[in-house]
Amino acid sequence: MEDILRLERVSKVYKPNIRALDDITFSVAKGEFIFITGPSGSGKSTLLNLIFRAEKPTSGEIFFEGRPLSSFPRKEIPFLRRKIGFVFQDFKLLENHTVFENVAISLEIQDIPEGEIRYRVLKILKRLGLAGKENQLVKQLSGGEKQRVALARAVINRPRLLLADEPTGNLDARRTEEVMEIFEDLNAEGTTIILATHDHSLFVDSHRRVLLLDEGRLLNP
Numbered sequence: 248m249e250d251i252l253r254l255e256r257v258s259k260v261y262k263p264n265i266r267a268l269d270d271i272t273f274s275v276a277k278g279e280f281i282f283i284t285g286p287s288g289s290g291k292s293t294l295l296n297l298i299f300r301a302e303k304p305t306s307g308e309i310f311f312e313g314r315p316l317s318s319f320p321r322k323e324i325p326f327l328r329r330k331i332g333f334v335f336q337d338f339k340l341l342e343n344h345t346v347f348e349n350v351a352i353s354l355e356i357q358d359i360p361e362g363e364i365r366y367r368v369l370k371i372l373k374r375l376g377l378a379g380k381e382n383q384l385v386k387q388l389s390g391g392e393k394q395r396v397a398l399a400r401a402v403i404n405r406p407r408l409l410l411a412d413e414p415t416g417n418l419d420a421r422r423t424e425e426v427m428e429i430f431e432d433l434n435a436e437g438t439t440i441i442l443a444t445h446d447h448s449l450f451v452d453s454h455r456r457v458l459l460l461d462e463g464r465l466l467n468p
């Protein structure tokens with residue numbers, strides 16, 4: 248099957264000499280759902296940040312849909328980010344804005360008619376169990392609700408690739424199961440997913456590919 252993503256010999260070194268990622272090579276097929284795991288500090292977040300082009304590799308290259316990420320000029324990054332959704336570990340939500348505003352923000356900068364924005368936002372909120380919460384300020388939400396708002400915002404553009412960093416970190420067992428079902432549904436609809444977690448229970452029975460990171464190295468390329 249065609250690859251949506253390929254990393255070739257990617258390394259990331261932070262000053263003075265922290266090798267966060269060391270010579271990483273792997274591919275992800277279109278439609279795949281893979282897990283990345285490893286102990287704290289093994290490089291999971293760094294890897295996702297590089298794929299999102301939030302940071303650049305020190306060496307090596309990342310290809311998204313065949314195109315090297317290094318070839319995207321700055322002004323094209325917003326277009327790239329519409330194709331790649333990111334659920335951040337710390338959510339990165341606008342705490343003093345409403346749930347609706349947080350989810351709608353990326354649609355509003357695209358000249359999409361207001362009625363369609365409203366329809367799409369309310370639909371995704373309903374799907375994520377947040378119906379009726381649209382006018383609430385994010386800072387008034389529970390951790391689990393914020394997690395789901397972050398997921399809603401990440402998928403509102405119907406991205407081809409969804410990156411999720413510890414997306415069940417703040418959830419109890421029942422909510423974790425619900426969120427994992429949503430990831431399964433999104434994947435069944437064709438979204439490629441890369442989910443980073445240290446929680447083995449998320450993938451142990453999943454029969455999915457699991458990449459193991461340790462001190463920046465991939466143990467099972």
Ligand SMILES: Nc1ncnc2c1ncn2[C@@H]1O[C@H](COP(=O)(O)OP(=O)(O)OP(=O)(O)O)[C@@H](O)[C@H]1O
Nearest residue numbers: 261262265267285286287288289290291292293294
């Ligand atoms: N901006 C940065 N500057 C310097 N060092 C960094 C930076 N970001 C990450 N690191 C270092 O790179 C290594 C990998 O960190 P990273 O956050 O990718 O790990 P992780 O596997 O996501 O950990 P966790 O599960 O705790 O989130 C760590 O040693 C970390 O301290």
